[in-house]
Amino acid sequence: MTQATVSERIRDVGFLRRLLTRPELAAVAGAVLVFVFFAIVAGDRGFLTFGGTMSYLVVAAQLGIVAVPVALLMINGEFDLSVGSMVGAAGIIIAITVTEFGWPLFAGALLACVFALLVGAFNGWVVIKTGLPSFIVTLAMLFALRGLTIGFSRLITGRTQIGGLGAATEGDPLRVIFAGEIAGIPVAVFWWLGLAVLGTYVLQRTVFGNWIFGVGGDKVAARNVGVPVNRVKVILFMCTALSAALLATIQVMDAGSADVLRGQLLELQAIAASVIGGVLLTGGYGSVVGAVFGALIFGMVQQGIFFTGVNTDWFLVFVGAMLLVAVLFNNVIRKRASKG
Amino acid sequence: MEATPIIELRGASKYFGSVIALEDISMGVRAGEVMCLLGDNGAGKSTLIKILSGVHRPDRGTVLVEGEEVDFASPRDAIDRGIATVYQDLAMIPLMGISRNFFLGREPTKGRGPFRRFDVKFADRVTREELDKIGIKVRDTSQPVATLSGGERQSVAIARAIYFGAKVLILDEPTSALGVKQASIVLRYIARAREQGIAVIFISHNVYHAYAIGDRFTVLNHGRSEGTFEKGEISIQELEKLMAGGAELERLEAELQGTGASGPGASTDEAGV
Numbered sequence: 294m295t296q297a298t299v300s301e302r303i304r305d306v307g308f309l310r311r312l313l314t315r316p317e318l319a320a321v322a323g324a325v326l327v328f329v330f331f332a333i334v335a336g337d338r339g340f341l342t343f344g345g346t347m348s349y350l351v352v353a354a355q356l357g358i359v360a361v362p363v364a365l366l367m368i369n370g371e372f373d374l375s376v377g378s379m380v381g382a383a384g385i386i387i388a389i390t391v392t393e394f395g396w397p398l399f400a401g402a403l404l405a406c407v408f409a410l411l412v413g414a415f416n417g418w419v420v421i422k423t424g425l426p427s428f429i430v431t432l433a434m435l436f437a438l439r440g441l442t443i444g445f446s447r448l449i450t451g452r453t454q455i456g457g458l459g460a461a462t463e464g465d466p467l468r469v470i471f472a473g474e475i476a477g478i479p480v481a482v483f484w485w486l487g488l489a490v491l492g493t494y495v496l497q498r499t500v501f502g503n504w505i506f507g508v509g510g511d512k513v514a515a516r517n518v519g520v521p522v523n524r525v526k527v528i529l530f531m532c533t534a535l536s537a538a539l540l541a542t543i544q545v546m547d548a549g550s551a552d553v554l555r556g557q558l559l560e561l562q563a564i565a566a567s568v569i570g571g572v573l574l575t576g577g578y579g580s581v582v583g584a585v586f587g588a589l590i591f592g593m594v595q596q597g598i599f600f601t602g603v604n605t606d607w608f609l610v611f612v613g614a615m616l617l618v619a620v621l622f623n624n625v626i627r628k629r630a631s632k633g
Numbered sequence: 634m635e636a637t638p639i640i641e642l643r644g645a646s647k648y649f650g651s652v653i654a655l656e657d658i659s660m661g662v663r664a665g666e667v668m669c670l671l672g673d674n675g676a677g678k679s680t681l682i683k684i685l686s687g688v689h690r691p692d693r694g695t696v697l698v699e700g701e702e703v704d705f706a707s708p709r710d711a712i713d714r715g716i717a718t719v720y721q722d723l724a725m726i727p728l729m730g731i732s733r734n735f736f737l738g739r740e741p742t743k744g745r746g747p748f749r750r751f752d753v754k755f756a757d758r759v760t761r762e763e764l765d766k767i768g769i770k771v772r773d774t775s776q777p778v779a780t781l782s783g784g785e786r787q788s789v790a791i792a793r794a795i796y797f798g799a800k801v802l803i804l805d806e807p808t809s810a811l812g813v814k815q816a817s818i819v820l821r822y823i824a825r826a827r828e829q830g831i832a833v834i835f836i837s838h839n840v841y842h843a844y845a846i847g848d849r850f851t852v853l854n855h856g857r858s859e860g861t862f863e864k865g866e867i868s869i870q871e872l873e874k875l876m877a878g879g880a881e882l883e884r885l886e887a888e889l890q891g892t893g894a895s896g897p898g899a900s901t902d903e904a905g906v
Contacts, residue, residue: 498738498750507737510726517688517720518738519709580730627728 296499302342314629316571317583319622322594323569323615324586331597340372342599347478347601349386354485356562357585360570361485361492362532363563364584370509370576371427371532373436375416376563382442383409387552388408388455389446391462397467398619405538412438413534417527427530435560444555459549472546481543485588488536491580501525509576565612568593569619570625578627590615636663637700639832640685640716640801645694654680657694657858660802662832662849667821667823669843670836671876672853678836681853682805686718687711689882712738721806725786727779731771732780735793756893763792767822776787778850786816795831802826802832808842820846841878842846844869 308405316435331340339345359376366373383405406536420427446453462468472482496502504525507515516522537556568574569590571582591612598608638661648656655677662668672678683689684696687705695702697713705711711718725734741752741759760774769785778786787807794802797892804823808816823833823846837843843850850867852875853860859875874882 383678494750500742500749500751503733503737503740503751506729506733509727514720514726514736517686517708517718519707519712520738573728577726616635 308457314626315580316578316623316626317580317586318571319619320570320586320625322408322582322588323619324589325588327362327593329595331512331593331600335597335600335602338600338602340597343477345596347599349589349592350482351479351592352595353589354481355540355544355570356559356591357485357588358481358488358543358565359536359559360563360584360588361488361581362529362536363560364570364572364579364581365492365496365505366529366533366568367567367572367574368509368576368579369505369525369529370430370512371420371529372385372431372453372564373413373416373530374428374431374560375412375438376436376533376537377561378383378435378442379409379412379534379537380541380544380559381553382412382438384545384551385442385446385455385553386557387542387545388458390447392455392457393450399465402467402471402538402542405541407537413531414527416534417523418528420530421526423524423618428499431560433470439553446553449564450618453553456550458545458551459513461596462546468546471543479547481547484539485585489581490587494586496581501528505529506577509578511577531535562591565616566622571623573623573627587619638663638697639699639702640834641697642681642684642691643695643697645681645684645691645696647677647684647689653856655691658853658858658859659683659694660851660858661697664800664832665827665830666848667827667833667846668837669847669850670834670853671838671840671843671850671872673838673876675855676853677856678838678853679805680856682718682803682834682836685711685801685803686716693858695739712797715798715800716803717799717801718803718806719790719794719798719805721809725778725781725790726779730775731764731778731781731789732756732774735760735763735789735796739797763796764789767792782815784811784818787819788822791819791826793827793831799831801832801834803836805836806838807835809839810838816842838876838897840869840873844872846849860872 294607295510326545359380363373363376386408387398387401390396390404390448391398412434416427416431419425419430423430438519443453471480477482496505501616504515504520507518507520508522508525512522537559541551541555545557545592566587567579568587570585570587572579594611595605595608596617598605598611637838641659643659645655645658646653658677658681660668660670670678670681680689684691687708687710689900690705696705697703698716703710708718726737728736730818732753736756741755742749743752743755744750752882757774764771764774767788769781771780775889778789781789791802791804791807802823807823808819811819820842823835825832835846842862847863847864849863850872851861852872854876862872
């Protein structure tokens with residue numbers, strides 16, 4: 294009886310089957326499918342050109358910069374719905390300090406980052422202290438932060454859109470880091486890929502990454518073996534907020550202006566990218582690579598539809614359908630993985 | 634009580650609001666000894682474990698490790714003193730890989746400074762060795778724990794505690810969710826741990842499992858101790874009776890027989906109808 298069980302367990306399972314249990318499989322396969330689809334439908338209309346490729350990579354990069362830490366936070370078992378509002382707030386902070394107060398760019402960006410870290414720490418602290426779901430806590434922050442941004446922007450400048458950043462930061466070396474290009478590729482793409490590598494390294498190869506999985510898988514069990522559960526959570530909330538400030542800096546430099554409404558729906562897109570990428574909504578399972586491909590799918594679909602000439606209104610229908618299919622597919626993979 | 638117990642409780646009490654979870658409990662366990670903590674559901678076993686493993690602080694009384702009074706602020710403190718707890722249902726995280734589970738909270742690292750990282754290769758190798766020792770074959774130590782059977786998970790959790798140099802092993806109902814065959818495997822590991830000089834606190838409501846492995850037995854009932862007995866002093870029947878709240882049951886039995894004879898309950902029913 295025991296012997297039979299043992300020999301059953303050591304039966305060799307092929308590479309293909311192991312591949313089929315990877316969390317990011319759906320996103321990678323989805324990205325290939327979407328690419329092939331648009332290559333066929335819109336290949337002759339510019340989708341495959343360098344410019345076309347850059348156009349969807351930039352969209353994917355902007356989402357991906359936030360989606361990487363959001364995926365880590367979700368694997369850790371929490372949500373952050375305030376990242377979109379954080380993008381708006383950080384952008385306005387930079388714009389006001391630079392154009393109204395005459396601060397140098399680095400000081401404005403630094404203040405935005407510090408503010409983001411404080412908001413992230415506050416989110417984490419409230420979640421831990423109240424025991425409320427982070428979904429609710431950060432939803433409250435979504436509204437409050439957006440309201441504060443609009444309120445202060447109007448109070449200080451009398452406007453909700455602040456321009457003139459291009460002229461004010463002319464020749465600033467930081468422009469190259471946030472809004473420059475390398476070999477014609479916008480730096481946002483490198484930020485995205487850099488964060489993806491960093492996120493994957495942290496999750497797969499560091500002690501902290503093991504804690505992220507452990508806390509997300511079972512908070513109590515992780516605490517029982519000595520994992521500092523609260524610290525892990527707070528740090529990750531700070532990371533998601535910081536990534537929003539980074540994205541805001543890039544957007545502000547890129548557009549030369551800030552708008553209080555920037556980043557709306559970004560929080561849901563980041564969650565969608567993570568989920569398409571195989572992150573389990575209840576935590577404990579997923580990968581950064583998946584979220585990166587989730588963001589790539591978003592970018593390709595949004596820009597791809599534009600290249601087909603079909604009205605871009607249909608973009609969201611496509612995203613909704615894809616989200617549902619991806620989640621169903623991921624469920625199958627996960628069941629397979631836990632059955633061995 | 635010749636040798637100093639590795640871990641000892643003296644007069645420990647714990648209250649949750651107005652609820653008395655534990656009242657004046659004293660117990661200890663020495664190296665190479667299996668001490669069984671018996672009691673029905675709600676007897677206070679879980680609270681006792683949590684005090685010993687640093688999750689709760691006793692409201693009164695003290696915890697001593699090797700004769701020295703300690704105050705555990707967190708489970709980490711207890712772990713650092715060599716007290717390992719294997720929880721019944723929380724022993725392993727199902728969706729995490731086996732080797733990641735094995736080293737969760739005590740990850741081996743390599744490299745220095747910002748390049749200090751989780752030594753995955755080492756973790757995989759050690760996990761594989763430890764699994765081999767207890768006869769569990771897996772194709773890949775990174776496969777989710779969910780792919781192991783209940784007995785295997787429990788055994789891996791115990792192997793993990795022993796690997797990390799536990800001096801005291803607190804096992805919370807390690808056999809209660811298992812079939813006879815799987816349970817006997819786990820009991821054998823416990824015996825092996827005892828031979829290695831580890832002090833084992835075995836929590837169970839299954840007297841037969843406990844009696845098979847235990848050297849001493851402490852029975853809890855409604856947060857109070859019914860006494861501690863050496864194996865030679867008490868029979869399995871007596872233990873069972875104590876656990877069920879012996880005196881209380883006798884009273885109940887007498888009362889119910891009385892009820893049957895005079896029938897006040899029945900008459901009330903009739904009045905109700």
